[in-house]
Amino acid sequence: MTTLLAPLSPASASAVVGESWTLRFRTVDELGHATGAVTPLLAVVLPDGSASVPVAGADTSIGDWVVRIVLTQAGRWTAHVSTPEDALDMAVYAVGPTSPSGMPTVNDVALYLGANAGTWSQVQLAEVLAGERDAQRAKCGERANYPDALRQALLRRCARALAMRRMPLAVNFGDAESGGSLVLPGRDPEVRRLEAPYRRLVVG
Numbered sequence: 001m002t003t004l005l006a007p008l009s010p011a012s013a014s015a016v017v018g019e020s021w022t023l024r025f026r027t028v029d030e031l032g033h034a035t036g037a038v039t040p041l042l043a044v045v046l047p048d049g050s051a052s053v054p055v056a057g058a059d060t061s062i063g064d065w066v067v068r069i070v071l072t073q074a075g076r077w078t079a080h081v082s083t084p085e086d087a088l089d090m091a092v093y094a095v096g097p098t099s100p101s102g103m104p105t106v107n108d109v110a111l112y113l114g115a116n117a118g119t120w121s122q123v124q125l126a127e128v129l130a131g132e133r134d135a136q137r138a139k140c141g142e143r144a145n146y147p148d149a150l151r152q153a154l155l156r157r158c159a160r161a162l163a164m165r166r167m168p169l170a171v172n173f174g175d176a177e178s179g180g181s182l183v184l185p186g187r188d189p190e191v192r193r194l195e196a197p198y199r200r201l202v203v204g
Helices: 106-119 122-140 148-165 189-198
Strands: 004-007 012-016 020-028 041-045 058-061 064-070 075-082 087-095
Touching (some): 106 122, 106 148, 122 148, 122 189
Antiparallel strands (some): 058 064
16 A cells, blocks of 8 residues: 655744654545555754654554654754655744854954954944844844844944944935935935845834
């Protein structure tokens, strides 16, 4: 008898280190009827590239299986579920808390600015970093894990803030070739794009 697999949990997910990743799936015959005739095996690959020993799912009812995996590492976990005739793959991305040393620094801002970094003092860079970090926190809140998207948005915030310091009126004055002056927008579209999934909803 052919035993096929049908996923009962999402093929992809996000979680926090320390949580359990719950995988649910069903074994069915060629007619689509649930069957417990074959026990599926599950193998997991951890973010560090190591692989777990294949384990059998726990049968919660006829043909319905569940496996719970404690996420001990930050990064991408994959699971491969198989029967002799079928297989399916699932993945989860686990995030852990960002340590103080992992937060953006003045040196990160300087690297982001590239050749323009030398036109600003360390004190000025530190002031802008602190101010823009506060502005970002007001929009996106604080979280244990500081994702790369917020990091890139903060560095761009700093670069824009420094550029705006040279234009106190936020006006890019034109010339004979470029035409009239241009009032710069108050919000950076790239910052908004990067921060959009993390912005707090304002109610009322």
